Amino acid sequence: MAAVSVVEASDPKQRLFQWTLDRSLPVHTSSSTHQVWHASLFFRTYWVFSIFLNLLVLSTLVSYNSTAVNRIYFGKEYVNVVLNPFLYITVDPLTTLLTVMISFVLLVDQPLLSSFIILLLTSATRTIIGYLLSRGTGFAIPRLFFPDSVYEESPGIFIFLWTLIPLSWAKQSTPVLQFKWGERLAALKMSSGVVTTLLAAQVLVYPLRWSILCGTLLSILKMIGRKRSAFKPWAIYVLCSLLLSGFSTLYHGTSLPLPAENDLISMSSAHDCLMTFLVMTAPRRSSPKHLIATVESFLNAFPKTIDGDPTPLSKHLKVVVYTRFSTHPVFDEYRKQMQSNTSFSQYVDFIQHDGTIYAQKDHLSKALVEVRSKYDSKYYTILEDDFPLCDGGWDSMLRLLRFAQGYDHCGLFVGTGGSGILMDAFAADTVSSLLMSPTYYEVPADLVMQRCVRGVLDECAQCKMVISPRLLMRHIGFNTSTWENRVYGEERWQCGWRHPFHGEVDVIVPNTDFPFHG
Numbered sequence: 413m414a415a416v417s418v419v420e421a422s423d424p425k426q427r428l429f430q431w432t433l434d435r436s437l438p439v440h441t442s443s444s445t446h447q448v449w450h451a452s453l454f455f456r457t458y459w460v461f462s463i464f465l466n467l468l469v470l471s472t473l474v475s476y477n478s479t480a481v482n483r484i485y486f487g488k489e490y491v492n493v494v495l496n497p498f499l500y501i502t503v504d505p506l507t508t509l510l511t512v513m514i515s516f517v518l519l520v521d522q523p524l525l526s527s528f529i530i531l532l533l534t535s536a537t538r539t540i541i542g543y544l545l546s547r548g549t550g551f552a553i554p555r556l557f558f559p560d561s562v563y564e565e566s567p568g569i570f571i572f573l574w575t576l577i578p579l580s581w582a583k584q585s586t587p588v589l590q591f592k593w594g595e596r597l598a599a600l601k602m603s604s605g606v607v608t609t610l611l612a613a614q615v616l617v618y619p620l621r622w623s624i625l626c627g628t629l630l631s632i633l634k635m636i637g638r639k640r641s642a643f644k645p646w647a648i649y650v651l652c653s654l655l656l657s658g659f660s661t662l663y664h665g666t667s668l669p670l671p672a673e674n675d676l677i678s679m680s681s682a683h684d685c686l687m688t689f690l691v692m693t694a695p696r697r698s699s700p701k702h703l704i705a706t707v708e709s710f711l712n713a714f715p716k717t718i719d720g721d722p723t724p725l726s727k728h729l730k731v732v733v734y735t736r737f738s739t740h741p742v743f744d745e746y747r748k749q750m751q752s753n754t755s756f757s758q759y760v761d762f763i764q765h766d767g768t769i770y771a772q773k774d775h776l777s778k779a780l781v782e783v784r785s786k787y788d789s790k791y792y793t794i795l796e797d798d799f800p801l802c803d804g805g806w807d808s809m810l811r812l813l814r815f816a817q818g819y820d821h822c823g824l825f826v827g828t829g830g831s832g833i834l835m836d837a838f839a840a841d842t843v844s845s846l847l848m849s850p851t852y853y854e855v856p857a858d859l860v861m862q863r864c865v866r867g868v869l870d871e872c873a874q875c876k877m878v879i880s881p882r883l884l885m886r887h888i889g890f891n892t893s894t895w896e897n898r899v900y901g902e903e904r905w906q907c908g909w910r911h912p913f914h915g916e917v918d919v920i921v922p923n924t925d926f927p928f929h930g
C-alpha cells in the first residue's frame with residue numbers, strides 16, 4: 413500500500429511539497445523542523461481526474477444526466493456509474509469547498525488498486541441493490557418492492573467519503589498529516605464529523621436512504637476479518653447510518669395526500685364527469701360472474717355519506733357496461749339486478765349491441781366513439797370485466813389523479829394489459845381511430861392504447877403517461893379467458909405488484925409508495 417511519509421527535506425525548496433511512492437512506513441525524526449507529506453498515487457490520480465471532470469461538467473462539454481438506477485438500466489447510461497464518485501453534486505459552493513477539504517484527509521493515503529475498486533463498487537452496489545429491490549422483487553415478493561429504490565439519485569462523492577470513514581479510521585496508526593492542532597486522529601475525528609454533517613445536509617435536499625445504506629454495507633464488508641480494535645467507533649458509524657437513512661425516509665417518504673372532493677370536482681369543471689368507466693365485457697366459458705365483481709368493486713368504493721347517499725363527487729362518476737354480443741347471460745343478469753338497486757343504478761348504464769363475433773379492436777373502437785359522443789368526461793377509463801379494484805385502490809387512484817395534474821399528460825395507467833387505462837379526450841379519440849388503422853392491424857388493442865397514452869406512437873407523440881407504483885387492480889379471470897385455450901397463472905397480476913412500466917424513463921410516477929393490502 414502506498415503510504416504517506418513524513419521526512420526532513422534537505423533543500424528548503426523541497427520542504428513545501430514532495431510526491432513519493434514509498435511503500436514503507438515513514439520514520440519520524442525529532443530534529444525535524446519542517447514536515448512535509450506525500451500523497452499516494454490514488455490521491456493524485458483521483459484529484460487530477462475529478463477536477464478535470466467537474467470542470468467539463470460545469471462547462472457543459474460533458475453531459476451528465478442522472479445516476480438513478482432506472483436511467484442506468486433503461487437509459488443505458490452506464491458511464492454515469494463510473495463518473496458519479498468523482499463529481500461534487502452538492503447543495504451550494506460552501507458544501508463543495510468543505511467536501512474538497514475533507515477529501516484531502518480521507519483520500520490522501522489510500523492505496524491505488526483497492527481504492528479504485530471501492531470507488532466503482534460504491535456505484536455498482538447502489539445500482540444492483542436498486543434493481544433488486546424494484547425490478548427484482550416487484551413481481552416475486554411485492555412486500556420487498558421499494559418503489560423509490562430505482563429512482564433515488566446518488567449524491568456523487570459523498571457516499572464514497574461515507575464508505576471511506578471506517579476504512580480510514582482502521583489505518584489511524586499511520587502518520588499522514590501533521591496539523592498544528594493534532595495528529596491524524598484529530599483530523600479523522602474532524603473529517604468524519606464534517607462528512608456526517610454534510611451528508612445530513614444533503615438528505616434535506618435529496619432522498620438518500622439507499623445510497624447511505626449501500627455505502628455502509630460496503631464498509632462493513634470491508635471491515636470483516638479485521639480486529640475489532642482496528643475500528644472501535646463502528647457502532648457509532650452504523651448508528652449514524654441508520655439515523656440518516658431513517659430520517660431520509662421520513663423526510664422524503666411522505667405519501668401523496670388524498671384530495672378533497674371539491675378539488676376533484678374542480679378538475680372536471682369543464683366537463684360533466686370526472687371519470688367515465690367503460691367496462692368492456694364478453695361471454696366467458698362457464699359464465700363466471702367476474703363482470704359483477706369488477707363493477708361492484710368500483711361502485712362500493714365510490715364516496716357516500718354516512719346514510720349511504722351519494723356525495724357531490726358521485727355525480728361526476730359514471731360506469732358504462734358495454735357489450736357487442738346478443739347473448740351474454742351475466743350481462744343480462746346484472747342489468748336486471750341493477751334495475752332494482754336504487755343505490756347503484758344511478759351510476760351505471762348498460763349498452764348492448766347485437767353480435768356474435770369476438771373482435772376486440774373493433775368492439776373497443778366503436779365503444780370509444782359511442783361513449784365519447786354520449787358522455788362528456790375528463791377521463792375515459794377502460795376496464796376489462798375481470799379486473800376488480802384492490803382494497804384501498806380507490807383512494808390510491810384519487811391520490812394519483814391529483815398528482816397527475818402537475819404534469820402534462822394524456823392519461824394514467826393503474827392496471828395492466830388493457831385494463832386500468834385512463835385517457836383524456838384526445839387520447840380516447842386517437843386510440844379509437846388507431847385501433848382500426850391498417851398501420852396497427854397486427855398490434856393488439858391493449859398495446860395500441862398503452863403506446864398512444866405513453867407517447868410512443870407518432871400520432872400520440874405529445875402524450876405522457878402517469879402510472880401508479882403498484883397495481884391497483886387484480887386479475888381474477890385467469891382460467892376463463894374469452895380466448896379459447898388461453899389460461900393465465902392464478903398468481904399473476906395481483907394487488908400490490910410492481911406496475912409493469914415502473915422504473916422506465918418515459919413514464920411519470922410519484923416517488924412514493926401506495927398502501928398495499930395483500
